[in-house]
Amino acid sequence: MSGKFSTKSNNLERTDAIAKAIADSLEVGTLLCMYGDIGAGKTTITKSIGKYLEIKEKITSPSFVILNEYHSGKFDLYHFDLYRLEEEGVSTIIDELREYSQDPKALTIVEWAQFDQNELLGDRLSLQIKYFDDETREFCFEAFGTENTELLNRIEKALQ
Ligand SMILES: Nc1ncnc2c1ncn2[C@@H]1O[C@H](COP(=O)(O)OP(=O)(O)OP(=O)(O)O)[C@@H](O)[C@H]1O
Numbered sequence: 001m002s003g004k005f006s007t008k009s010n011n012l013e014r015t016d017a018i019a020k021a022i023a024d025s026l027e028v029g030t031l032l033c034m035y036g037d038i039g040a041g042k043t044t045i046t047k048s049i050g051k052y053l054e055i056k057e058k059i060t061s062p063s064f065v066i067l068n069e070y071h072s073g074k075f076d077l078y079h080f081d082l083y084r085l086e087e088e089g090v091s092t093i094i095d096e097l098r099e100y101s102q103d104p105k106a107l108t109i110v111e112w113a114q115f116d117q118n119e120l121l122g123d124r125l126s127l128q129i130k131y132f133d134d135e136t137r138e139f140c141f142e143a144f145g146t147e148n149t150e151l152l153n154r155i156e157k158a159l160q
């Protein structure tokens with residue numbers, strides 16, 4: 001089962017609403033793979049998702065540390081950024097990537113998921129963020145697997 005859904009965001013408030021729809025729709029552990037250029041908004045929407053998961057710590061970009069984890073919210077959040085590893089370096093964190101992306105009670109978000117060397121091509125929710133101008137983005141979701149397709153349906157409904 002798979003499905004697609006795209007929605008525009010013209011400002012940070014709309015991106016925050018998309019994040020709320022994601023956080024409120026989570027029912028089981030989920031792998032959310034993010035794609036999009038530098039400055040697209042991957043970390044920005046992750047911070048909002050964390051807020052709506054009621055994570056108490058400040059969420060910061062994992063660009064330099066590769067992985068941040070948070071355990072104070074409704075779901076555990078594992079937040080990866082593979083950019084600095086590029087293709088050849090991902091093997092150094094592949095065990096964590098495998099383990100956390102299968103965690104049944106965690107949300108695992110991976111920025112620059114295209115650098116994962118095909119580890120993350122199973123059931124997942126994919127989010128491509130397209131940059132239009134300073135304020136405008138398009139959020140393009142694609143779900144793979146039954147649970148993620150149902151999740152995407154709930155997200156879509158929450159945004160109607
Ligand atoms: N509608 C919008 N949605 C999301 N971000 C927006 C929007 N409009 C402006 N922005 C700005 O775009 C920037 C996005 O930066 P962010 O760090 O989230 O990008 P990123 O995709 O994580 O980049 P990187 O690949 O470097 O990690 C922020 O400064 C944010 O305020």
Ligand SMILES: [Mg+2]
Binds near residue numbers: 043111
């Ligand atoms: Mg980022």
